Amino acid sequence: MVALVIAFRRILRELVSGIKTVLTLVLTLFLDLLFAAYNLLTPDRPAGRVVPQGHPGRCSCPALNALANHGVLPRDGKSIKFTEVTDAVCRVYNLSPTLSFLLGDFIAGSLVRNFRTDRLDLADIDVHNCIEHDASLTRVDHFHDPDQDKIAHEGIDGVLASGTGPGGNLTPPDIARLLGKRRVEAKTRNPKFSLALIHKLFGSANGTMLLTIFGGRVDDLRSFLGEERLPDGWESRIRHRMGMTAFEFNFKVFSVELSIKEEVDDSIARAGQERYLRAGEAESRKNA
Numbered sequence: 001m002v003a004l005v006i007a008f009r010r011i012l013r014e015l016v017s018g019i020k021t022v023l024t025l026v027l028t029l030f031l032d033l034l035f036a037a038y039n040l041l042t043p044d045r046p047a048g049r050v051v052p053q054g055h056p057g058r059c060s061c062p063a064l065n066a067l068a069n070h071g072v073l074p075r076d077g078k079s080i081k082f083t084e085v086t087d088a089v090c091r092v093y094n095l096s097p098t099l100s101f102l103l104g105d106f107i108a109g110s111l112v113r114n115f116r117t118d119r120l121d122l123a124d125i126d127v128h129n130c131i132e133h134d135a136s137l138t139r140v141d142h143f144h145d146p147d148q149d150k151i152a153h154e155g156i157d158g159v160l161a162s163g164t165g166p167g168g169n170l171t172p173p174d175i176a177r178l179l180g181k182r183r184v185e186a187k188t189r190n191p192k193f194s195l196a197l198i199h200k201l202f203g204s205a206n207g208t209m210l211l212t213i214f215g216g217r218v219d220d221l222r223s224f225l226g227e228e229r230l231p232d233g234w235e236s237r238i239r240h241r242m243g244m245t246a247f248e249f250n251f252k253v254f255s256v257e258l259s260i261k262e263e264v265d266d267s268i269a270r271a272g273q274e275r276y277l278r279a280g281e282a283e284s285r286k287n288a
């Protein structure tokens with residue numbers, strides 16, 4: 001009987017929380033659509049007028065680290081309210097309030113915390129394969145170094161040298177090419193390599209942020225990725241009045257992800273096979 005009551009309450013809870021999640025999502029996306037329409041109908045803000053005056057702009061995420069380095073988030077990166085995080089990314093990077101909320105709410109959900117009441121240490125997002133994942137453009141894989149707040153300068157230099165746009169700036173095809181190459185390389189070198197579809201999309205999402213917030217400009221990215229600081233007087237390259245909406249963002253993320261050729265030409269699938277072969281040969285030599 002007691003077991004039945006527990007089971008019943010459990011199912012009820014899941015139902016209610018499921019309905020809540022769906023309703024929140026529908027409402028947020030509806031608002032987001034309104035913002036997207038507003039952006040479409042209004043001219044962008046003039047350059048130099050994106051961030052409200054006085055708000056210039058350490059974990060695996062350069063964007064959150066930079067906010068802490070500049071004191072927009074608490075400098076020690078600890079015990080931060082999720083709502084502080086969403087306010088900060090909204091203000092400094094000019095993401096729409098809806099996209100900022102969806103990102104913050106997603107992090108809270110992934111960490112099984114309450115968006116409204118709980119708090120976050122930046123290092124919490126380094127739980128492997130929760131949000132932090134392999135094949136980063138800015139970190140070595142967790143297998144090679146679990147310390148995911150360490151900046152991978154070599155990889156970053158490679159990224160900054162790969163721009164084919166005007167002035168050597170990064171374009172969407174550059175990001176797709178870099179991500180594909182990095183996935184192959186990571187799978188070849190990391191025997192514990194993993195990358196679920198959701199993490200592939202996070203990866204493209206990170207890359208899309210570089211293209212939108214920073215406009216792919218390598219001069220700005222040198223300081224953002226290399227030192228996790230925003231250049232003096234920097235402001236977001238997103239100039240829409242309502243910020244970058246979830247619609248615009250997701251469209252760009254999918255465009256990048258779906259143009260990664262290594263995902264269809266089998267090079268990721270084949271990467272690592274050589275390592276298995278070598279391991280197999282060593283094994284049979286030992287047995288001979």
Ligand SMILES: *[C@@H]1O[C@H](CO)[C@@H](O)[C@H](O)[C@H]1NC(C)=O
Pocket residue numbers: 059060061062125131132133134135136137138139179202203204206207
């Ligand atoms: C995207 O960011 C997450 C979290 O900071 C990081 O773990 C991941 O490796 C990044 N992905 C890419 C492709 O840079």
